[in-house]
Each structure stands twice: as C-alpha cells, then as structure tokens.
Amino acid sequence: MGMSIQQIIFMVLSFVALVSALGVVLSKNPVTSVLCLIVTFFAIAGHYIMLNAQFLAVVHIIVYAGAIMVLFLYVMMLMNLNSDIEPHKRNWLKYAGAISGGALLVVLVAALRDASVPALSETATEIGLIHNLGKLLFTQYVVPFEISSILFLSAMVGAVVIGKKD
Amino acid sequence: MTLLSIDWFYLVEKILLISGVLVLSLVVAMYSTWGERKVAAWIQDRLGPNRAGPMGLLQPLADGGKLFFKEEIIPTHSNRFLFILGPSIAMMVACMTSAVIPWGDTITVAGRTVSLQVADVNIGILFIFGVVSMGVYGIMIGGWASNNKYSLLASIRAASQIISYELPMGLALIALLMLTGTLSLKEIVEQQRHGVWNVCLQPLGFLIFLICAFAECNRTPFDLPEAENELNGGYHLEYSSMKLGFFLFAEYINMFISSALIATLYFGGYSFPWMDSLGWGENAIALLGFFIFFLKILFFIFVFMWVRWTIPRFRYDQLMRLGWRILIPLALANMLITGALVLLRQH
Numbered sequence: 001m002g003m004s005i006q007q008i009i010f011m012v013l014s015f016v017a018l019v020s021a022l023g024v025v026l027s028k029n030p031v032t033s034v035l036c037l038i039v040t041f042f043a044i045a046g047h048y049i050m051l052n053a054q055f056l057a058v059v060h061i062i063v064y065a066g067a068i069m070v071l072f073l074y075v076m077m078l079m080n081l082n083s084d085i086e087p088h089k090r091n092w093l094k095y096a097g098a099i100s101g102g103a104l105l106v107v108l109v110a111a112l113r114d115a116s117v118p119a120l121s122e123t124a125t126e127i128g129l130i131h132n133l134g135k136l137l138f139t140q141y142v143v144p145f146e147i148s149s150i151l152f153l154s155a156m157v158g159a160v161v162i163g164k165k166d
Numbered sequence: 167m168t169l170l171s172i173d174w175f176y177l178v179e180k181i182l183l184i185s186g187v188l189v190l191s192l193v194v195a196m197y198s199t200w201g202e203r204k205v206a207a208w209i210q211d212r213l214g215p216n217r218a219g220p221m222g223l224l225q226p227l228a229d230g231g232k233l234f235f236k237e238e239i240i241p242t243h244s245n246r247f248l249f250i251l252g253p254s255i256a257m258m259v260a261c262m263t264s265a266v267i268p269w270g271d272t273i274t275v276a277g278r279t280v281s282l283q284v285a286d287v288n289i290g291i292l293f294i295f296g297v298v299s300m301g302v303y304g305i306m307i308g309g310w311a312s313n314n315k316y317s318l319l320a321s322i323r324a325a326s327q328i329i330s331y332e333l334p335m336g337l338a339l340i341a342l343l344m345l346t347g348t349l350s351l352k353e354i355v356e357q358q359r360h361g362v363w364n365v366c367l368q369p370l371g372f373l374i375f376l377i378c379a380f381a382e383c384n385r386t387p388f389d390l391p392e393a394e395n396e397l398n399g400g401y402h403l404e405y406s407s408m409k410l411g412f413f414l415f416a417e418y419i420n421m422f423i424s425s426a427l428i429a430t431l432y433f434g435g436y437s438f439p440w441m442d443s444l445g446w447g448e449n450a451i452a453l454l455g456f457f458i459f460f461l462k463i464l465f466f467i468f469v470f471m472w473v474r475w476t477i478p479r480f481r482y483d484q485l486m487r488l489g490w491r492i493l494i495p496l497a498l499a500n501m502l503i504t505g506a507l508v509l510l511r512q513h
Contacts, residue, residue, distance in 0.1 A: 058292040066299025
C-alpha cells in the first residue's frame, strides 16, 4: 500500500473540490452553479476536518453553505434566469475577460512559485480545536475580534435602515 | 485487530450503531404517523385508524405500501435531477443529526467499552446547527425544481421561516452553553446527571428552543409552507409516490430528532434521578437510561402532536413578528441575564 488512509481521503476531497469548482464556472444554469459551489464548500470543510480544525469546518458550513448560499439560491430562484433573457455578450468583452483572468493566473503563479509550504507539526494541529481557538481569540487577538464585531453591527444597522425605507 | 492502521472492531461497532440509530429513527417516524392520527382522533373524540391490524397498528405499513406502488410523476419542464435531489436531501439531512446525540451511557461487551453515541465530537451543538441550516435546501430545491408557482411560494416561505427561527434558537443555545461550558452533548448530559436538569436553570431558554423547534420542523402552528388552503398543498405539491413520502417522512424524523435534542439539552438525556444509587450493573443502568431517554422523547413527540391539534396556524405576518420582534429580544435578554449570573457566580 503506497498511500495511507489520510492521503486517500485527501485525494478524494481535492478531486471533489476541483470538479465542483469547475462546475461553478462552466455550468450554464445559475442554480446548478450555486449547488456546485455548495459542494465545493463541503469538500473544503472536509479538508479542515483533516487538519483537525473541526470548529473551522463546522463554522464554514454554517456561515457559507447554510446562510450565504441560501441567500444566493433564493435570489437565483426568484430571478428565474435562463438563456432566453441572458444579455448577449460582446466579443471584445469575452477577450478582455480571458486576458485579465490569464494575467491574474500569471500573478498568482509568480507569487506562489517560491512560496514554501511548511509541513504541519503535530502540536500545531491542536489550534483548530474550539478551546484553543477561543482562548487565542479572546486573549491575543481580542482587539481585531471586537473591531470585526463592530463591522457586523454597522452592516446590521445598514440593513435595518434600508429595510425601513418606504 | 488493526489493519491498514484502522481498528476494525471499532468500525464494525460504529456501523452497527449507525444502522441501529437509523432503523430506530425510521421506525419511530413510521409509527409517529400512526400516533399522530390516534392522538388527533383522541383529541377530536374519534376512533382513528382501526382497520389494518389490531388498533390500526399496521396502518403505517399499508400507507408505505401504497406510496411505493403509486405512479411516479415528474412534471415536464421541471429539472429532473433537482426534482429528485430535493426529497433526497430532505431525508438525508433529517437523518444526520442523530450522529451526535448520546443515546445512552457506555456499555461493556466482552471487555470492550462501547459508547452508545455515534460521534462524541467536541463541537456537537455546532454540528447540529450546521445540519439544521442545511435542512432548508431540500425544501427549496424541491419547490423550485417543481416548476410550479405555488411550490416556489411555499419553499420561499419555508426558507425565510427556517432562517428567521434559527437565530433565536442559536441565542437560546448560547445561554445554555454559558452554563455548561461545553459543546459536547455527552458532557451536557453528564453534568445534568450529577446536577439538576437544565430546564430548571434555563426555563425561558427552553421555551424559546421549543418554539423554534416547532418552526424548524414546519409543524403547526408554523406549518405555513404546507398551507393547503392558500398554496394548494405546499412545496411538495407536484410530488407523488415515495418522493412525496420522503418529504412527509423527513418531517416526522425531524420531529423525533428534535424531541431527542430537547430531552438531551434540557431534560437530562439518558440520565434519571437516583441513577447512581440503584446499585445495578453498568450495562443494566445504561439500558434503563436508554429506555428512560426514549420515554422522554415519546413525551415530546406527543407534545408536538398535542399542539398541532390544539392551536390553529399563524398568519405569515404574525409568524415573522413572533420570530423577530418577540423571540429574538427575549433570547437576547435571556442570554445577557445568564451571562451576568454566570459571571457573578464565578467571583
């Protein structure tokens, strides 16, 4: 046996993540795109669990798959998008999109080419567990944590103000 | 016995446990349909099902058989894949929560200590949240893929209802977490075993959680997604045969799991008074604990039915007002008071 069970699971998860991520981009139907994105999120949550970061995995599911994607699906279903009402894209727009996407890819490859990926040490994997993460968030990183909560508060106030408009 | 660095006995033990829990959920859900009719009949002074078998006990089998043999209709112009995916997700999500519920204490079989819980993860409550937030997909996808305006309306109602009531439910649970200091359901039960039931410490939290559980299960008085007189039947309007059965069945499984959760979080789970002073063997106590837990669950299933046949359905604006204007402020106040008291006790 060349591969351990962890490697097999990693391969399967990565395969699912890549295929469903491609599905998001390539699918013609927007609802299928959204569903593919949800599958991608699940595969990534699986990766978090492999890294022993259960808390991160489950919060990832709750926030992204459970809340944000429901909203996406909601909007997609109500807009009832299909190919008949899709605006016709001009050719030069497609070329511009391909070129800027390619440029982004070049930048990413250039940035990541020399980046080293340090192997995970056994003790470092404990950080994803909820006790350690909570301690760290509320001691060392308490100021950024509180500031981000103000960000949420302002977003909430904004939503209420928009909702109140008659 | 280890091979491939996997403990195979452990695997077999877990597979047996998972199958057991699954079968239990399905059987309880099946007989909940019978129980629902019997309770309805009792409340309305009727007899209820009494033709198939003694006391109508074979009625669920007859219903299931009928659903299996009905013609399967998939509407034209509907997305076939998503149409089938909808009820499948509903059923799968309904069965998933049972993984973190502790069904009993540990038992010892042939020198091996077996925990009667599929997964004692240290994020048990968050896992439940994750699964609950998935529950909306089955209804939304099913309702949209039917290509029917009534189904779409019903699924939008269901989605907004479930999202709205997730918030007070979470806030009620946060207050409980402050008291227990753990996310593991097993530990929450163990704390109640050696102390008092959480319902005594969190009466308001329990009430909020109960109301939200009704809303999450789409049960009366929150069954607006299947309001037959406004929506011709709801999100499963276009479904027939066993796909309809899956949607209906998922509701009963949800009810069973919600009752198990309420019993676990607020009513001591598998623990019961004088559990540790009976002086029986460990296995006997664990089995008795499971039995008591089951009785608690049955009681809450009865409460679900009792409410359904007593209270009429809310109007949609009433539903939203209850969720956003009453339950969330109440849950926030409950959380603040609990936090203050916990802080006071620590100093």
